[in-house]
Amino acid sequence: MNPTQTHPAPPRPMHMLLLTLMLGVSLPALAANQAPPIPPQVDTSSLPAIGKAWDASNPLRGNAAALDIGRSAYNQSCARCHGPDADGSRAPAPDLRRIGRSCNRVADAALKQRCTEDADYYFRQSVLKGKIKLGIEHMPAWEGVLDPQVLWSIRSYVETAGKR
Ligand code: HEC
Structure with a gap:
């Protein structure tokens, strides 16, 4: 007998999604284990303590040590x-340098601050929660993997990448 007939092809992602929807199985279960986050190994002892609470905007912006730590963690x-x-080329995922870049063109200082806070909030939430849409995990959630010092260091590095 032809062995391909006894062993059906493994289910493809879209088939798995439809099957999951039909069975009513929770979607995060499907998304699990697709691309487990790789925790970065970085020494943050040179950074100021941030505490557990998240600031509205990046408290490490402009900190030179954070740029090096962020580059290492990012890579x-x-x-x-x-x-x-973070040069934005040859990458399947979005260029992270452009998040908040338009704030630089805002002349009014208070508005500019608000714009930066919004961009930082979007960055932080995207990273912590990941990107899971219709059960497909585009990016894993980094909550519990990256502490505030590391996440904000990455943010600092990314927004200056290409400018140094
Ligand atoms: C397994 C691949 C993968 C890894 C690893 C990954 N990302 Fe992503 N990320 C994506 C994809 C794909 C998207 C776009 C998802 C979408 O919106 O459909 C994304 C989106 C984002 C966004 C939102 C971008 C935007 O323009 O809206 C941020 C911010 C982000 N990632 C930061 C990070 C950071 C920081 C790390 C490392 C700690 C990281 N990502 C690791 C795949 C990944």
């Missing part, structure tokens, strides 16, 4: 999808 954990050195 360990994010580059495989967002591209090496």
Whole structure:
């Protein structure tokens, strides 16, 4: 007998999704284990303590040590999808440098601050919650993997990448 007839092809993602929907199985279960987050190994002892609470905007913006820590953490954990050195090229995932970039064109100081806070909030939430749509995990959630010092260091690095 032809062995391909006894062993059906493994289910493809869309088939799995439809099957999951039909069975009513929780969607996060399908998304699990697709791309487990890789925790970065970085030494944050040179950074000021931030505490557990999240600030409205990046408290490490402008901190020189954070840029180096952020570059290392980024290349360990994010580059495989967002591209090496955050240069935005050859990457399947979005160019992270452009998040909040338009705030630089805002002349009014208070408005500019608000714009930056919004961009930081969007960045933080995207990273912590991940990107899971219709049960497909586009990016894993980083909550519990990245502490505030590391996440904000990555943010600091990414927004200055290409400018140094
Ligand atoms: C497994 C691949 C993968 C890894 C690893 C990954 N991302 Fe993503 N990320 C994506 C994809 C794909 C999207 C776009 C998802 C969508 O909106 O459909 C995304 C979206 C984002 C967004 C929102 C971008 C926007 O323009 O809306 C941010 C911010 C982000 N990622 C940050 C990070 C950071 C920081 C890391 C490392 C700690 C990281 N990502 C690691 C795949 C990944």
